[in-house]
Amino acid sequence: MKLARRVEQLPPYLFARISELIAAKRAAGVDVISFGIGDPDLPTPDYILDSLKRAAEVPVNHRYPETEGLPEFRQAVARWYERRHHVALDPEREVVSLIGSKEGIGHLPLCLVDPGDVVLMTDPGYPVYEIGTMFCGGESVKVPLREEDGWLPRLDDIPADVADRARIIWLNYPNNPTGAVADRAFFEEAVAWAKTHDVVIAHDLAYSEVTYDGYVAPSILEVDGARDVAIEFNSLSKSFNMTGWRIGMAVGNATLVDALRRVKSNLDSGVPQAVQQMAITALDGPSEAITSHNDIYRRRRDRVVEVLRQLGLRVEPPKASLYVWARLPEGEHSSADYAGRLIDATGVVVTPGVSYGPAGEGYIRISLTLADDRVEEGLRRLSAFARGEQVLDT
Ligand SMILES: Cc1ncc(COP(=O)(O)O)c(C=O)c1O
Structure with missing residues (x-):
């Protein structure tokens, strides 16, 4: 075949x-x-599982969910961002549920990449960034990370003609696989760079809560003007030991969030509502x-x-x-x-x-x-x- x-x-x-x-x-x-x-x-954690069990008994949760997620889930995400990052999100327009962040990461290029378009990803990096681009006929260009730079990309070293052809740059801090972190100053630089070259920043914040020694990971959306160019992916997987339940979210630029919702609504029917209920419990719960x-x-x-x-x-x-x-x-x-x-x-x-x-x-x-x-x-x-x-x- x-x-x-x-x-x-x-x-x-x-x-x-x-x-x-x-x-x-x-x-x-x-x-x-x-x-x-x-x-x-x-x-x-048990208190999160208990809310899943309760939600499983409710017949409305046995039916198709909406792709974008329950309003209550999106509101809980907005509350979380407000509490955790002091970032105000409009739950109607700036939040969409994902079947784990990997699903959204894989689908984002369908919103932005036409055959021949360039997508920038950091090297080393999470392999899924490259695959979505390949599926769209795009070209992934790898931006090397180096130990001496704290595993942050040298954005100014990206040739201007490549930057101008790029549709997306993938960033991921805290980083898999290097464990590196980025501060707000780096995100400010990235946002300014992205505006200059008209590139979307897709920031993967999957490890935001897995931190040590008092370190607190910022969201790129904490930077002024980031919302003009950035979409951020996050997930309940690593923060709440919920990899098996498959729930995450994309937040940020309303045009990008809406495009992702439209792509997804043609491909999937969203996250089971009982799983969204447990995610609400997790996001609103104690730390x-x-x-x-x-x-x-x-x-x-x-x-x-x-x-x-x-x-x-x-x-x-x-x-x-x-x-x-x-x-x-x-x-x-x-x-x-x-x-x-x-x-x-x-x-x-x-x-x-x-x-x-x-x-x-x-x-x-x-x-x-x-x-x-x-x-x-x-x-x-x-x-x-x-x-x-x-x-x-x-
Ligand atoms: C960097 C990074 N992003 C995203 C994911 C996907 O996580 P999930 O789909 O469970 O939200 C992973 C999983 O290992 C990861 O390492």
Whole structure:
């Protein structure tokens, strides 16, 4: 059967390849410990689940939802932005619900990109930014991030002719995979740059609440005039351990929000209303759950950093995100080879940085979303490996 070029061109989804590797090791009898995927191990808090259970009993919630989301959900998003970011959003025009932020990220290019148009994405970066563009026949141009710049893009280095052809620039701070953060000054610079070149900023704020050591992540919409050019994606997934429930939101520029709503209304029928009800409970609820989850991730982060340093990796504890991003030891050049050797010797899976783009070469990413005992067992093995001991019997 002949499939469309857009399907033939799809790279294997990053985590699909990791899953295959894990399956092969498990088949060989190895107890694999995967620091690969960023999916919180902690359950959704009970008070949020209770509201889902209550909402499931209400017959109106058994019917089709509206694509844009319940008015009550959009109002809760607006309240959250007001409380959390001091940003006033019009829930009617500046908020749309998403079936997880990945869905909206994948669909945004349908609103803006015609064949041949350029979309800018940072490298390393979350792979989904590139795919939506490819589906529209657009061209992704990667803007390299460097450690010495704190993993922020040098916007002024983007050639003016490329910038002028670009329709979208994807930004993501707190960043996956580097754990880097951006301050308001960077967003101000980005907004000014985007206005000069008439480019839409799509800011992915999926990790806004996963922060440490007192750091508070800003929304790009806190910047004056950002709403003229920016749409921001956020999600309940990482903030409230709700990856399985699939709910997120896009907020910001009303024209973009409306275009996304129109595209989506032709493709999907929105988020189940009972899930929207639980999201309202989460957004309006207390912040203790977030604080206690972050305490757990912070403890894991510190242990991971300690052991990676024993292995000779160069690493700083991130201020945010679910990831530790570490530079390979001196003399190591291939992150895939290094990760492959770790799996073989220890059964511990880390993600090669190159999977997130060429500029990620030379680094690995470790996710903090494993149960504490698995984290400790993985770190015990890595420590033993660092001491030159044999770790696996097989
Ligand atoms: C940077 C980034 N954005 C968006 C997402 C998508 O999250 P969700 O679709 O669960 O909201 C992820 C998931 O890992 C991510 O890492």
